Amino acid sequence: MSEATKKTQREFFTTRTVAEALAGFRPDHRAPVETVPLAEALHRVPAADIPSPHALPGFVKSTVDGYAVRAADTYGSSDGLPSYLDLLGAVRMGAAPEVTVRPGGCAAMPTGGVLPDGADAVVMVEYTAETMPGTIEVTRPVAPGGGLVRADEDVAAGAPLVPAGRPLRAPDLGLLAAAGVTSVAVHARPRVAIISTGDEVVPPATVELSAGQVRDATASALAGLVADAGGEPVIAGIVGDEPGALKDRLTEVLADADLVVVSAGSSVGARDETAGAVAAVGAVWCHGLAIKPGKPTLLADCGGIPLIGLPGNPLSALVVFGQVGVPLLWRLSGCETPPPVPSTRAQLSRDLASAAGRLDVVQVRLWDGVAEPVFGPSALLSVLTRADGYLVVPEPATGLDAGTEVEVMLYR
Missing domain, CATH: 2.40.340.10 (MoeA, C-terminal, domain IV)
Incomplete structure (x- = not known):
């Protein structure tokens, strides 16, 4: 955390820009590391580079159906002047070749098959024809390495399969599986404690509302945003405006959270109580963001755990959390650059x-x-x-x- 984090009361009404918040409010805290099966790793963030235990694909393989050849035997081939090669055998999928390609010969080759000894290229079947049993006509030349991938062309042994700090995507899971990696060390989903405040706020299950009461809509919406960004939302209940209540609740949730989000009630008193309670348990980084909607936003460091105090109005709260909270949540997940929004x-x-x-x-x-x-x-x-x-x-x-x-x- 920067030196600005250590400032206290004098920061309460210092408005920062969103750009300043994203650049300057960068807690060092990260969610702990856990090991998960590959099947549960999609969108999780690796805690370290995952090296390949061996080269991939691990052998020289064909990328086309055709014939394994010595490239020199095809030079000058054309429709008008084809080359003729002896068919020496065939390569079977999933097995080591039992044929060696000698000068003037070739072997039938499936896509993905192992290149036999003696060959250095594969000519596509579209440029060949079996003019008579045991004789293959070639009408296009192929260069050495044509129609092939090297044994380490996908990944070299020891090279990173996937980098740390980037959410795993579906192709990443495929590459890990190809290398035999069946579990990965990733940052745990950050636990986000969501506290609603205000005497007027009541649980969503409340059937009959008294005059002035509102059901807690913001907590449910914030939980959705948290889950969508890879976090684990923890609904920490509603705290009234009585002095000291929010401070006590913050002390409770900070012990088991990676991020605390306080959704203020709509009254001025609730917002004042939030600022005072946060100051009692942590250091306020800013109290006010130059954003519309959402100016009365509070950012703080509470013993290493970041806290966001959101405006009471639901639209403002969700907009601010999308602009500031979601990038912070990804950072807590070990991801420095959040995935782009469509x-x-x-x-x-x-x-x-x-x-x-x-x-x-x-x-x-x-x-x-x-x-x-x-x-x-x-x-x-x-x-x-x-x-x-x-x-x-x-x-x-x-x-x-x-x-x-x-x-x-x-x-x-």
Whole structure:
């Protein structure tokens, strides 16, 4: 953590840009390492490079169906002046060749077969014909190494099969399996404790609401974002606004969490209690982000465990967590560069105003290559559910004109 993390009360109302937060709020904490079977490793992040125990594919193999040959025997071959080779035998799949290719000879070769001794290339079957039993006509020349892969062309012995710090993809699992690696050491899914606050917030299962009460929608949505980014969400309940209650709950959850997320209630008192409680258990890095929606955001280091204090309005909370929380979660997973968000290009349907120095995140609907902004109060989750994605008005900009081509980050 940088020296800025050690600052305390004087940071409470210091607003940082999102870029500053992403670059400067970089906790050293990482989720612990565990070993998992290959079948459970998709999207997990290796804790270290995984070296290949041997070369892959491990033998010189054919990439085409055809005939193993000595390349020199095919030089000058053409449709008008073909070469003729003696068929000496055939290579069987999954077995060592029992034939040796001598000058003027060839062996039938399947894709993936082991190259027999004496041969240095494979000519494609499309450029051959069996003109008479035991004689193969070749109408195209092949260079040495043609139609082949080397024994270490996929991976050399000892070279990394997959690197540390990058989520494993489906092809990675295939390469690991090809090398005989059946389990991998990866960072555990970061445990994210989600605390909701506010006297007005009640559990989603509440059937009848009293005047002023709201069901806790943010915790469920945050849990979905956490799971989607590879974390393990832990719903840590609702804490009222009474003094000391949030501090006590933070002390409890920090003992078993890799990240703590506090979703504030909508009252000013709840936000004040969050700032004070966090200051009592950790060091506040910033209290305020230059982002719309979501300015009243708090970032802190609590004994090495990062904490995010989110705005009380659901839309604001989810937008901020997407911009700051998700990259932080990937970092805790051992991944320095989060996987890219799917996106598309579209033309903006109307002018968008913004303020320089502030990142604006605007929800949009897409139709026929046009991005139409979706507006509404930040207390309304339906603004997000009606959107196909969002665009970002960068911090230096003062707005975007209608017709501007924009990049829209897509919701999955």
